[in-house]
Amino acid sequence: MDLENQARIKDLCDKYGNEDLIVVLGGAEPEASGLAAETVATGDPTFAGPLSGVSLGLKAYHIFELKDEIPADVYEEQVGMMEMVLDVDEIVNEVKTYRK
Amino acid sequence: MNYPVVKGAAYALVQANSMLLHQGSTQITERLKNEQSEHLKALPEHLRSFEDAVCYPPNQAYIGNITPDQLKEIPHPWYENPIAGASRDGKYGEIMPEDEFFGLMKMVDSFDLVVLEESFQAAVKEKLQSHPILKDIKEITKLDSTAHSADEIQKLVAEHNAQPLYFAGKLVGCVKKAHEFDEALSSEVMLGNLANKASAVLVLKQLLAKTGLNPEQVDYIIECSEEACGDMNQRGGGNFAKAIGEICGCINATGSDTRSFCAGPAHALVEAAALVQSGIYSNVVVLGGGCTAKLGMNSRDHVKKGMPALEDMLGAFAVHIGENDGVNPVIRTDAIGRHKIGSGASPQAVMTAIVTDPLDKIGYKITDIDRYAPELQNPEITEPAGAGNVPMANFKMISALAVKRGDIQKADLMKAVDSFGMPGFAPTQGHIPSGVPFIGHARDMILEGKIERAMIIGKGSLFLGRLTNLFDGVSMIMEKNSGVVATDTGFDQEQLRKMIAEAMREFAKSFRE
Numbered sequence: 145m146d147l148e149n150q151a152r153i154k155d156l157c158d159k160y161g162n163e164d165l166i167v168v169l170g171g172a173e174p175e176a177s178g179l180a181a182e183t184v185a186t187g188d189p190t191f192a193g194p195l196s197g198v199s200l201g202l203k204a205y206h207i208f209e210l211k212d213e214i215p216a217d218v219y220e221e222q223v224g225m226m227e228m229v230l231d232v233d234e235i236v237n238e239v240k241t242y243r244k
Numbered sequence: 245m246n247y248p249v250v251k252g253a254a255y256a257l258v259q260a261n262s263m264l265l266h267q268g269s270t271q272i273t274e275r276l277k278n279e280q281s282e283h284l285k286a287l288p289e290h291l292r293s294f295e296d297a298v299c300y301p302p303n304q305a306y307i308g309n310i311t312p313d314q315l316k317e318i319p320h321p322w323y324e325n326p327i328a329g330a331s332r333d334g335k336y337g338e339i340m341p342e343d344e345f346f347g348l349m350k351m352v353d354s355f356d357l358v359v360l361e362e363s364f365q366a367a368v369k370e371k372l373q374s375h376p377i378l379k380d381i382k383e384i385t386k387l388d389s390t391a392h393s394a395d396e397i398q399k400l401v402a403e404h405n406a407q408p409l410y411f412a413g414k415l416v417g418c419v420k421k422a423h424e425f426d427e428a429l430s431s432e433v434m435l436g437n438l439a440n441k442a443s444a445v446l447v448l449k450q451l452l453a454k455t456g457l458n459p460e461q462v463d464y465i466i467e468c469s470e471e472a473c474g475d476m477n478q479r480g481g482g483n484f485a486k487a488i489g490e491i492c493g494c495i496n497a498t499g500s501d502t503r504s505f506c507a508g509p510a511h512a513l514v515e516a517a518a519l520v521q522s523g524i525y526s527n528v529v530v531l532g533g534g535c536t537a538k539l540g541m542n543s544r545d546h547v548k549k550g551m552p553a554l555e556d557m558l559g560a561f562a563v564h565i566g567e568n569d570g571v572n573p574v575i576r577t578d579a580i581g582r583h584k585i586g587s588g589a590s591p592q593a594v595m596t597a598i599v600t601d602p603l604d605k606i607g608y609k610i611t612d613i614d615r616y617a618p619e620l621q622n623p624e625i626t627e628p629a630g631a632g633n634v635p636m637a638n639f640k641m642i643s644a645l646a647v648k649r650g651d652i653q654k655a656d657l658m659k660a661v662d663s664f665g666m667p668g669f670a671p672t673q674g675h676i677p678s679g680v681p682f683i684g685h686a687r688d689m690i691l692e693g694k695i696e697r698a699m700i701i702g703k704g705s706l707f708l709g710r711l712t713n714l715f716d717g718v719s720m721i722m723e724k725n726s727g728v729v730a731t732d733t734g735f736d737q738e739q740l741r742k743m744i745a746e747a748m749r750e751f752a753k754s755f756r757e
Binding site for chain 1: 591
């Protein structure tokens with residue numbers, strides 16, 4: 145996960161706490177999305193960024209999981225094409241793993 | 245209208261194992277954090293030989309010895325399915341080993357920053373003197389003198405922050421810093437810029453040799469890599485283009501550098517097309533050399549997965565855009581795609597702006613384009629690093645747009661991908677994979693009548709510079725030449741027709757009033 149994003153998420157978590165904060169992912173690959181979800185939950189597994197050894201305990205959701213929360217026309221315009229292209233189930237399953 | 249044409253394209257690769265280990269940004273960062281890291285210990289075992297790099301199928305596709313369609317037939321992993329007897333010389337260029345490249349870096353170095361060890365310098369001089377296209381560069385005389393002893397080089401590296409150059413496990417040279425305090429002229433920056441310049445010189449020499457373009461006929465050079473040349477007061481001052489043209493004997497050319505991360509080459513091609521079509525210049529060369537920092541960028545993942553460190557290649561390309569000759573494929577300057585500042589950042593908005601908006605302008609459907617060349621990164625490099633198959637993702641997005649527009653049925657989504665796609669075959673050198681590796685192949689396929697048209701797409705991640713979150717992308721269509729060369733009479737028939745129509749409408753209106 146991008147080191148700069150790790151720093152930004154850490155700052156937000158420090159400021160607001162982890163109870164009412166979720167991370168929304170837009171990754172195109174199951175592995176990369178899972179890695180991001182793992183990073184914000186239990187820490188950076190690659191030990192490269194500010195979240196190395198830092199367990200924020202944040203829950204991450206892929207945008208595909210939040211379809212029902214978003215007005216249909218907006219979702220279609222912003223995500224519709226990618227939903228057709230990407231392996232939605234595999235990505236969602238991978239991200240879910242780190243919320244358990 | 246006379247569209248400009250693509251008169252030729254050349255491609256070069258340089259295998260750079262020493263620079264991967266010592267100047268690749270991933271390794272530099274790793275060394276800063278922990279010099280004894282497991283990755284740094286394991287990486288040398290994963291470097292491949294020059295012969296392996298030459299026989300690697302995607303590299304053979306890059307220099308034009310096999311087509312992307314032939315590459316598609318070779319089973320993965322490609323590194324376990326080498327092309328037996330493959331040559332370093334290609335239809336469009338060549339693959340150069342690192343020792344010769346260090347010699348070339350010294351040849352193109354105007355400020356005596358590249359230092360080579362005596363016996364090494366003598367050996368590479370001999371090789372370069374018999375190189376078919378580099379032997380006539382007059383700066384080859386730089387390899388006659390100013391060699392240093394191994395001890396002197398060791399001292400420069402240890403005490404003066406020079407960047408080491410290794411070959412076959414031995415310290416054979418170094419690149420010195422160009423200023424005592426200026427970070428923009430540090431040894432690391434100078435090495436990157438000199439390697440970029442040298443690889444661009446190699447590819448421009450290849451273009452001149454392969455296409456018969458006389459260097460004195462080149463009017464303008466647009467350099468479009470992602471490096472910055474300058475000093476502390478003007479870090480990106482430039483000008484790579486003129487520095488490269490100077491070595492190649494382009495005495496009548498001027499030039500400048502164009503930047504937009506990986507989309508740089510696509511912008512540069514549009515600029516070149518505009519300069520030619522407007523009549524300002526007749527022959528424009530767009531080129532870009534390689535990037536040392538990106539060598540071994542994903543090598544952590546490659547090592548972990550027991551693969552060779554495949555990011556050991558510097559990439560370079562050069563394209564000649566000239567006036568309509570009635571033969572070569574034209575660039576449809578009336579259908580340039582561009583991601584506008586207001587286009588939006590969703591993948592759908594981006595692809596609409598780059599792909600379908602320009603098609604709509606000239607009444608084409610997505611399926612009217614025979615081949616799309618978006619970011620052509622070799623998936624064997626990106627997939628193990630979790631970045632997926634980048635060209636495949638692009639082809640699927642284009643296909644999904646075709647479904648949304650009703651150009652194809654949803655059931656045919658993958659069939660369309662198969663028809664207009666191709667495997668990625670370019671090294672992950674940022675600006676290098678961005679559409680341009682296909683220009684040489686596309687030109688040949690159009691000239692041979694195998695396809696009518698192709699779209700070249702460049703996309704760039706501007707957020708990396710931390711000034712904007714905007715995305716970037718530009719596209720252009722290469723199309724079969726109609727064979728008609730319009731003569732410029734200064735009389736625009738179309739314009740006249742519109743003027744008469746307008747006058748008649750006004751006349752008719754006056755009757756109604």
